[in-house]
Amino acid sequence: MEHRCENCIIRQFNSLRALNKDELKKVSDSKISKIIKKGDALFTEGQKLDGVFCVRNGVSKLSKLSSNGKEQIVKLTNRGEIMGQRSVIAEDFTNLSATAISEMEVCFIPKETISNILNTNPYFSLEVLRHLAHDLKEADDVIVNMSQKTVKQRLAEAFIYLKNNYGEDVNGFLSLTLSRDDYANIVGAATESLIRMISEFKKKGLIKTDGKKIGIVQDCTLQELADGF
């Protein structure tokens, strides 16, 4: 049973909402649905993408290798996001790798379909522009955080972000479970440093842990920490 884009609510959350019936049909006819297993890559840095991915479900990390071989996670994607647009628009190699953090359900849309619509539907272009503009603003914020905040502040901020964006389970643990390594690659620190900091937060009663799982205990104190108090 294949899904039709016409019936997919996800498109309301991204630039595909600007499409008319006819365009939507073309997208639906050309798209390919895929299941990506946790840990598998959607694409890797330097690859030429011949389409974009629309995320129906699941979470991925967008990361980049630095010259010293360490991975830096630049962004976590949400449900409803379109991935790979930057690369398709600029007709450029991807500058980022995308890896599934949880099992994902995505639709691949060939770039010809996207290009055609971009060339004819200014509302679609405008929607895409708005999304890129949003990403750019977020990237600027990350730059400032990276250079002006301590690792401790960035980690506190990451916890709050994860809670706000992905929620928590019935026991108060973050729904999105990341490895310590992933945390280190988000805040940009050595894994050992990061683990130590998690221990410290736990000792202070700010968070609780259960294996890999992390739960936020003191939202406010954590927020203050992130803001530098």
Place this chain on the structure above:
Amino acid sequence: MEHRCENCIIRQFNSLRALNKDELKKVSDSKISKIIKKGDALFTEGQKLDGVFCVRNGVSKLSKLSSNGKEQIVKLTNRGEIMGQRSVIAEDFTNLSATAISEMEVCFIPKETISNILNTNPYFSLEVLRHLAHDLKEADDVIVNMSQKTVKQRLAEAFIYLKNNYGEDVNGFLSLTLSRDDYANIVGAATESLIRMISEFKKKGLIKTDGKKIGIVQDCTLQELADGF
């Protein structure tokens, strides 16, 4: 004597190249030319922009204040760049401040003019998209550099960037003269740390200084340093 966009070569370097004669006339009729003195602001963080700036000449820094009150320079603009598009497109407050680093000659184009063209000319939208895509890629690179490279590496990289993008004078000094404070805010370090590093580079013969002015002496060694060797 007012300049006409139709005769301005600068537009070949930015998204305005996608305009037709009629659109160009509209831009030219609605634009306002301005001279911005060194040190003056074009706009500041949190402001609502009612247009974009097309840079005919001069250099500016795009910066953002962090919660601890320190300034972080996110990007230096080049001749021919359009500033403020992100904010106008997203109909959002600016997330950055723009300050002239040298005397600037800019044209202010009202957002109505831009919006009209965006809504009707898909080639223009596509050009703007390409530029945003490029900015986004650069921002990702900055994130990785900030988190994975040392201050020393980032400074070396900054020197190379300044030489490649703004050139040097007949005596081999960088054409763009920045204050030590600006350098610190580019690489994201304390001003004192940065000054110390400049002294060190000088002592090692990698650069030369003359007051504020800085000249690159050993390009290759500096590049290697930036790459982490």
Place this chain on the structure above:
DNA sequence: TGTATTAACTGACAATTATCATGTTTTAGA
């Protein structure tokens, strides 16, 4: 042209963070 202000610089020291070494726990798969 003198003076006030700002920018550049240096030293001493403290805080943050990375690295290396090593042990423990968890996980995946034969």
Place this chain on the structure above:
DNA sequence: TCTAAAACATGATAATTGTCAGTTAATACA
């Protein structure tokens, strides 16, 4: 279920970077 590999964890130490305090040099401008 056993075992190898991966992930987690902690200590000791070194490197990096920031902070504070103070000096000197440059710049602006009355």
